[in-house]
Every structure is written in structure tokens, then in C-alpha cells.
Amino acid sequence: MALExxxxxSLFRNLRTEMNKGRVTYGSDMVLWLAGxxxxxxxxxxxxxxxxxxxxxxxAMINMIDALDGFVQVxxxxxxxxxxxxxxxxxxxxxxxxxxxxxxxISLPADYFPLLLxxxxxxxxxxxxxxxxxxxxxxxxxxxxxxSLSPRVPAGIGVIFYIHLFLISTLLVYFPFSKxxxxxxxxxxxxxxxxNNNREVRHVNPWxxxxxxxxxAAYEDEFREKMKEAGIPVEKE
Ligand code: HEM
Numbered sequence: 001m002a003l004e005x006x007x008x009x010s011l012f013r014n015l016r017t018e019m020n021k022g023r024v025t026y027g028s029d030m031v032l033w034l035a036g037x038x039x040x041x042x043x044x045x046x047x048x049x050x051x052x053x054x055x056x057x058x059x060a061m062i063n064m065i066d067a068l069d070g071f072v073q074v075x076x077x078x079x080x081x082x083x084x085x086x087x088x089x090x091x092x093x094x095x096x097x098x099x100x101x102x103x104x105x106i107s108l109p110a111d112y113f114p115l116l117l118x119x120x121x122x123x124x125x126x127x128x129x130x131x132x133x134x135x136x137x138x139x140x141x142x143x144x145x146x147x148s149l150s151p152r153v154p155a156g157i158g159v160i161f162y163i164h165l166f167l168i169s170t171l172l173v174y175f176p177f178s179k180x181x182x183x184x185x186x187x188x189x190x191x192x193x194x195x196n197n198n199r200e201v202r203h204v205n206p207w208x209x210x211x212x213x214x215x216x217a218a219y220e221d222e223f224r225e226k227m228k229e230a231g232i233p234v235e236k237e
Contacts, residue, residue: 001187001192001193004186004189004192005186007037008033008036008037008040011032011033011036011037012030012033014029014032014033015027015028015029016028016029016032017102031092032096035089035092035093035096036089036093038085038088038089039086039089039090039093041082042082042083042085042086042089043086043118045065045069045082046080046082046083046086046122046125048062048065049062049065049066049069049080049082052066053139053140053143054143054144054147056140056144066080069081069082075130077129077130079130080129083122083125083126083129084126086118086122087119087122087123087126090115090118090119090122091119093115094112094115094116094119097111097112097115110178110179111179113174113178114171114174114178114179114180117167117170117171117174118171120167121164121167121168121171124160124163124164124167125164127160128158128160128161128164132158132160133158134157134158134160134161135154135156135157135158138154138155138156138157139157139161141154142154142157198216199216199235200235202215202216202217216235217235220234220235220236224236
């Protein structure tokens, strides 16, 4: 699980399927693995760094991460690498979705939307930090007001901050209903740490509405003889 969560082990082992001169060939897809990893790790570090807006005094650990992330010491305020990497990796993942015909074929609005939203959040943050500066002291007064349940809106914070905040709020509202729940779902993987017995036992979500389903048991009853003929293992003889 640790390798899966921290290094995306299954994505590392994932193969790319392609047609080459009329034959199906398989190759590794390290670029996807690397872009996925950079995207997630950058996102995580950006979030941790943002704690400086919500905590007073700012813990030394956060200042250290900030200093490490800005080690290239370019520009004023200094360039934070993970913010830029987040946009770059997100941009690549989006480009891959529209450029690769197989991936485009299986992509839904629910795949494009969160990607564009996260890129939008990071871009508005970058614009705010390096180009259209806002008053960070007022931003901190606003965020501390929110976390101490005594909200106030200091005057004079630029509109770009509210764009950033609106996109983040949209992400938070959208999160629990979206594929982003893979963040928790990875810890409930049937093939890793659950019983993985869904052919023997039908696990029904207790809050499902009544849906007409074709259970595996019914499917096997219907096709048992044909499955046996084809050498496919069956649950009941
Ligand atoms: C999904 C959550 C968020 C993401 C992905 C995100 C992303 C970013 C990025 C990439 C930057 C550019 C600078 C950097 O690399 O840190 C940035 C800057 C900034 N973000 Fe966020 N952000 C998030 C949440 C928030 C929240 C909740 C607030 C405050 C309410 C906030 C306030 C700011 C401010 C004030 C800046 C400018 C920083 C500066 O001038 O140093 N962000 N954000």
C-alpha cells in the first residue's frame, strides 16, 4: 500500500497498448507515471505550504519546506517550484487526454473538469504571487478569521484572490461527488486490502437506491456451461 500511495506502483507497471504495422504491441509508459507522480506530489506540497496562511505563528517546518521549494532563488518573490510543476504536469495530463485518441475516446466531462479546475487554481495562485500582487497581511487576516470562526473581510484584497478562492471552494464542493474520491478509495482496493470475494458474495451499498442488477451469480447460472466449455473457472460446478 505504501508503494502504491507514495510511488504509484500500479501506474509504474501499467503498459501502453498500441497498433504497430497491424500488430498489437505493448510498451512501458513512464512519462504518464512521472507526470502523475509530479502532479500529485506538487499538489500536496503546495497544500502543506499554504498552511502558512492558516497558522499563526507559522511552524518552522512550513518555513523549511518553503525555503527548500524556493531553493532556485529566482525572482522576487522567489520562485516556488512545486506551483510551476503543478501547472506543467497538469497541462501534460490534459494534453494527453485530448491528443491520444484512445484516452480521448474514454474521457468524460468528469475527467476534464477537475483537471482544468486544478490547473485554474494553480494558475490564479501563480498570477497572484508573481504578477498581480495582493496584500498577504489582509489575506491572512481573512483566513485566520475563517479558521477561528469569526470571519471578516478586510478591504483591499485584489479580485484575483477571490477568483482563486472561488475555484478552490468549487473544488471542495465537487470533491466528494467526483472521481477525486480515489484519494480515499485507494485504501479500499479489493485486490490489495479487502476480501476480494465479490464473485462469491454480493456486496451491496446500504444506501443504494433500488436498481435492477444482473448479479455475478445470475450471470454464471446463465453461462456456466459455456464458461466451462471455454475453460473459464466457475464458482459453482
Ligand atoms: C486546492 C487548494 C489550493 C491550491 C492547489 C493552490 C495553489 C496555489 C499556487 C500554485 C500558488 C502559487 C504560489 C505557490 O506555488 O504557492 C498559490 C498562491 C496563493 N494562494 Fe493558493 N492554492 C490553494 C488554496 C488556497 C487557499 C485555501 C488560500 C487562502 C484562502 C490560498 C491563498 C493563496 C495566496 C494568498 C497565494 C499568493 C501567495 C504569495 O503571494 O506568496 N490558496 N496557490
